[in-house]
Amino acid sequence: SQQGEEDPQALSIQEGENATMNCSYKTSINNLQWYRQNSGRGLVHLILIRSNEREKHSGRLRVTLDTSKKSSSLLITASRAADTASYFCATDPGGYNKLIFGAGTRLAVHP
Amino acid sequence: DTGVSQDPRHKITKRGQNVTFRCDPISEHNRLYWYRQTLGQGPEFLTYFQNEAQLEKSRLLSDRFSAERPKGSFSTLEIQRTEQGDSAMYLCASSPDKPLTPDTQYFGPGTRLTVL
Numbered sequence: 001s002q003q004g005e006e007d008p009q010a011l012s013i014q015e016g017e018n019a020t021m022n023c024s025y026k027t028s029i030n031n032l033q034w035y036r037q038n039s040g041r042g043l044v045h046l047i048l049i050r051s052n053e054r055e056k057h058s059g060r061l062r063v064t065l066d067t068s069k070k071s072s073s074l075l076i077t078a079s080r081a082a083d084t085a086s087y088f089c090a091t092d093p094g095g096y097n098k099l100i101f102g103a104g105t106r107l108a109v110h111p
Numbered sequence: 112d113t114g115v116s117q118d119p120r121h122k123i124t125k126r127g128q129n130v131t132f133r134c135d136p137i138s139e140h141n142r143l144y145w146y147r148q149t150l151g152q153g154p155e156f157l158t159y160f161q162n163e164a165q166l167e168k169s170r171l172l173s174d175r176f177s178a179e180r181p182k183g184s185f186s187t188l189e190i191q192r193t194e195q196g197d198s199a200m201y202l203c204a205s206s207p208d209k210p211l212t213p214d215t216q217y218f219g220p221g222t223r224l225t226v227l
Contacts (some may be wrong), residue, residue, distance in 0.1 A: 024158030033215070040219070040221075040223070041220055042115075042219050042220045042221050043154070043202070043204075043218040044200060044216040044218070045215045045216065045217070045218075048215060088153045088154075090153075095155075097142065097206060097216065098144070098156050098159060099144075099146075099154075099156065099169065099216060100156070101146075101154050101155070102153050103151070103152050103153050104152075106155050106179075
Protein backbone atom coordinates (compact mmCIF):
# COMPACT_ATOMS: atom_id res chain seq x y z
CA SER A 1 0.00 0.00 0.00
CA GLN A 2 1.18 3.51 -0.66
CA GLN A 3 1.83 5.80 2.26
CA GLY A 4 2.16 9.11 0.52
CA GLU A 5 -0.48 10.96 -1.42
CA GLU A 6 0.61 13.73 -3.72
CA ASP A 7 -1.51 16.66 -4.62
CA PRO A 8 -2.23 17.70 -7.28
CA GLN A 9 -2.11 14.59 -9.46
CA ALA A 10 -1.21 16.75 -12.45
CA LEU A 11 0.07 20.29 -12.82
CA SER A 12 0.54 22.32 -15.98
CA ILE A 13 2.42 25.64 -15.90
CA GLN A 14 4.40 27.98 -18.10
CA GLU A 15 8.16 28.31 -18.03
CA GLY A 16 9.30 30.74 -15.37
CA GLU A 17 6.38 30.04 -13.05
CA ASN A 18 6.73 28.30 -9.73
CA ALA A 19 5.39 24.79 -9.18
CA THR A 20 4.20 23.56 -5.81
CA MET A 21 3.46 19.93 -5.05
CA ASN A 22 2.16 18.58 -1.79
CA CYS A 23 2.53 15.22 -0.12
CA SER A 24 0.67 13.75 2.82
CA TYR A 25 1.61 10.58 4.63
CA LYS A 26 0.13 8.38 7.30
CA THR A 27 2.69 7.06 9.77
CA SER A 28 5.61 8.53 11.66
CA ILE A 29 8.78 8.84 9.61
CA ASN A 30 12.53 9.12 9.92
CA ASN A 31 12.82 11.20 6.80
CA LEU A 32 10.98 12.17 3.64
CA GLN A 33 12.52 12.27 0.20
CA TRP A 34 11.48 13.68 -3.15
CA TYR A 35 12.33 11.93 -6.41
CA ARG A 36 11.85 12.88 -10.04
CA GLN A 37 11.07 10.45 -12.85
CA ASN A 38 11.21 11.32 -16.49
CA SER A 39 8.84 9.38 -18.68
CA GLY A 40 9.61 5.67 -18.71
CA ARG A 41 12.87 6.02 -16.83
CA GLY A 42 14.30 5.42 -13.37
CA LEU A 43 13.96 7.75 -10.45
CA VAL A 44 16.42 10.48 -9.56
CA HIS A 45 16.81 11.61 -5.98
CA LEU A 46 16.19 15.32 -5.50
CA ILE A 47 16.27 16.12 -1.81
CA LEU A 48 15.93 14.53 1.63
CA ILE A 49 14.50 16.19 4.71
CA ARG A 50 14.80 14.63 8.13
CA SER A 51 11.93 14.45 10.56
CA ASN A 52 13.53 17.07 12.82
CA GLU A 53 13.94 19.56 9.97
CA ARG A 54 11.27 21.98 8.82
CA GLU A 55 12.69 23.39 5.60
CA LYS A 56 15.46 22.59 3.20
CA HIS A 57 16.77 24.16 0.01
CA SER A 58 18.70 22.80 -2.95
CA GLY A 59 19.16 25.08 -5.93
CA ARG A 60 15.69 25.91 -7.25
CA LEU A 61 14.07 23.39 -4.91
CA ARG A 62 12.54 24.16 -1.56
CA VAL A 63 11.07 21.45 0.62
CA THR A 64 9.06 21.92 3.78
CA LEU A 65 7.99 19.31 6.29
CA ASP A 66 5.24 19.55 8.88
CA THR A 67 5.29 16.41 10.97
CA SER A 68 2.29 17.54 13.02
CA LYS A 69 0.20 17.56 9.85
CA LYS A 70 2.10 14.67 8.28
CA SER A 71 2.66 16.69 5.15
CA SER A 72 5.43 18.03 2.95
CA SER A 73 5.63 20.38 0.01
CA LEU A 74 8.07 20.69 -2.86
CA LEU A 75 8.47 24.06 -4.52
CA ILE A 76 10.28 24.39 -7.82
CA THR A 77 11.03 28.01 -8.58
CA ALA A 78 11.51 29.54 -12.03
CA SER A 79 10.47 26.31 -13.73
CA ARG A 80 11.98 25.16 -17.01
CA ALA A 81 10.70 22.87 -19.72
CA ALA A 82 13.32 20.34 -18.56
CA ASP A 83 11.50 20.11 -15.22
CA THR A 84 8.68 18.27 -16.96
CA ALA A 85 8.50 14.93 -15.16
CA SER A 86 6.64 13.04 -12.45
CA TYR A 87 7.55 13.92 -8.89
CA PHE A 88 7.19 11.46 -6.03
CA CYS A 89 7.51 11.83 -2.33
CA ALA A 90 8.82 8.83 -0.45
CA THR A 91 8.86 8.22 3.25
CA ASP A 92 11.13 6.07 5.33
CA PRO A 93 8.99 4.88 8.25
CA GLY A 94 12.04 3.33 9.85
CA GLY A 95 14.06 0.17 9.59
CA TYR A 96 15.81 -0.75 6.40
CA ASN A 97 15.27 2.44 4.41
CA LYS A 98 12.38 0.77 2.66
CA LEU A 99 10.80 3.67 0.86
CA ILE A 100 7.07 4.07 0.61
CA PHE A 101 6.12 6.16 -2.42
CA GLY A 102 3.05 8.15 -3.24
CA ALA A 103 1.32 8.07 -6.62
CA GLY A 104 3.16 11.17 -7.81
CA THR A 105 2.43 14.53 -9.38
CA ARG A 106 2.83 14.83 -13.13
CA LEU A 107 4.31 18.24 -13.90
CA ALA A 108 4.23 19.71 -17.39
CA VAL A 109 6.16 22.93 -18.00
CA HIS A 110 5.34 24.59 -21.29
CA PRO A 111 7.86 26.81 -23.08
CA ASP B 112 29.59 5.55 -15.41
CA THR B 113 29.16 3.58 -12.19
CA GLY B 114 25.42 3.97 -11.72
CA VAL B 115 22.91 1.21 -11.21
CA SER B 116 22.35 -0.83 -14.34
CA GLN B 117 19.54 -3.20 -15.20
CA ASP B 118 19.20 -5.77 -17.93
CA PRO B 119 17.20 -6.17 -20.03
CA ARG B 120 15.56 -2.77 -20.40
CA HIS B 121 12.48 -4.29 -22.00
CA LYS B 122 11.05 -7.79 -21.93
CA ILE B 123 8.01 -9.09 -23.72
CA THR B 124 6.89 -12.56 -22.81
CA LYS B 125 3.90 -14.81 -23.10
CA ARG B 126 1.77 -15.70 -20.13
CA GLY B 127 3.12 -18.73 -18.32
CA GLN B 128 6.75 -18.17 -19.26
CA ASN B 129 9.53 -17.52 -16.76
CA VAL B 130 11.58 -14.34 -16.88
CA THR B 131 14.73 -13.22 -15.08
CA PHE B 132 15.99 -9.70 -14.62
CA ARG B 133 19.42 -8.60 -13.52
CA CYS B 134 20.53 -5.61 -11.49
CA ASP B 135 24.09 -4.39 -11.02
CA PRO B 136 24.25 -1.92 -8.14
CA ILE B 137 26.83 0.76 -7.55
CA SER B 138 29.92 -1.20 -6.63
CA GLU B 139 30.44 -0.07 -3.04
CA HIS B 140 26.76 -0.20 -2.08
CA ASN B 141 25.80 -2.93 0.36
CA ARG B 142 22.05 -2.45 0.16
CA LEU B 143 19.98 -3.44 -2.85
CA TYR B 144 16.25 -3.02 -3.34
CA TRP B 145 13.68 -4.15 -5.88
CA TYR B 146 10.52 -2.17 -6.56
CA ARG B 147 7.64 -2.61 -8.96
CA GLN B 148 5.90 0.29 -10.64
CA THR B 149 2.66 0.10 -12.58
CA LEU B 150 1.41 2.80 -14.91
CA GLY B 151 0.43 5.98 -13.15
CA GLN B 152 1.56 4.78 -9.75
CA GLY B 153 4.60 5.20 -7.58
CA PRO B 154 7.06 2.37 -7.04
CA GLU B 155 6.08 -0.34 -4.56
CA PHE B 156 8.68 -2.08 -2.46
CA LEU B 157 9.27 -5.75 -3.24
CA THR B 158 12.38 -6.87 -1.41
CA TYR B 159 15.64 -5.74 0.16
CA PHE B 160 19.15 -7.20 0.47
CA GLN B 161 21.91 -6.32 2.86
CA ASN B 162 24.92 -7.78 1.10
CA GLU B 163 23.84 -11.31 0.16
CA ALA B 164 21.14 -11.60 2.83
CA GLN B 165 17.54 -11.01 1.84
CA LEU B 166 16.21 -9.24 4.89
CA GLU B 167 12.70 -8.24 3.93
CA LYS B 168 10.08 -9.30 1.43
CA SER B 169 6.84 -7.56 0.66
CA ARG B 170 3.56 -9.42 0.67
CA LEU B 171 3.41 -8.37 -2.98
CA LEU B 172 6.12 -10.91 -3.65
CA SER B 173 4.13 -14.06 -4.29
CA ASP B 174 5.63 -17.53 -4.43
CA ARG B 175 6.19 -17.05 -8.15
CA PHE B 176 8.76 -14.36 -7.42
CA SER B 177 12.26 -15.05 -6.21
CA ALA B 178 15.23 -12.76 -5.80
CA GLU B 179 18.83 -13.56 -5.15
CA ARG B 180 22.05 -11.74 -4.54
CA PRO B 181 24.50 -14.64 -4.32
CA LYS B 182 27.78 -12.82 -3.84
CA GLY B 183 26.50 -9.59 -2.44
CA SER B 184 27.05 -7.83 -5.74
CA PHE B 185 24.54 -8.18 -8.59
CA SER B 186 21.01 -9.40 -8.00
CA THR B 187 18.47 -11.31 -10.05
CA LEU B 188 14.70 -11.23 -9.86
CA GLU B 189 12.89 -14.19 -11.36
CA ILE B 190 9.20 -14.41 -12.06
CA GLN B 191 7.85 -17.89 -12.77
CA ARG B 192 4.67 -18.62 -14.67
CA THR B 193 4.14 -14.98 -15.56
CA GLU B 194 0.65 -13.51 -15.52
CA GLN B 195 -0.67 -10.44 -17.28
CA GLY B 196 -0.88 -8.70 -13.94
CA ASP B 197 2.90 -8.94 -13.66
CA SER B 198 3.25 -6.37 -16.45
CA ALA B 199 5.04 -3.43 -14.88
CA MET B 200 8.34 -1.62 -14.61
CA TYR B 201 10.73 -3.40 -12.26
CA LEU B 202 13.14 -1.00 -10.64
CA CYS B 203 16.33 -1.78 -8.79
CA ALA B 204 18.00 0.61 -6.38
CA SER B 205 21.10 0.52 -4.24
CA SER B 206 22.41 2.50 -1.32
CA PRO B 207 25.48 2.49 0.92
CA ASP B 208 25.29 1.22 4.48
CA LYS B 209 26.13 4.14 6.71
CA PRO B 210 25.03 3.72 10.32
CA LEU B 211 22.83 6.45 11.75
CA THR B 212 22.68 8.18 8.39
CA PRO B 213 19.54 8.27 6.27
CA ASP B 214 20.72 7.39 2.85
CA THR B 215 19.70 8.03 -0.67
CA GLN B 216 18.64 5.23 -2.93
CA TYR B 217 20.08 5.31 -6.42
CA PHE B 218 17.76 3.83 -8.99
CA GLY B 219 18.49 2.02 -12.18
CA PRO B 220 16.61 2.68 -15.44
CA GLY B 221 14.25 -0.22 -14.83
CA THR B 222 13.14 -3.26 -16.79
CA ARG B 223 9.74 -2.91 -18.43
CA LEU B 224 7.94 -6.25 -18.53
CA THR B 225 5.00 -6.86 -20.81
CA VAL B 226 3.15 -10.14 -20.42
CA LEU B 227 0.94 -10.99 -23.39
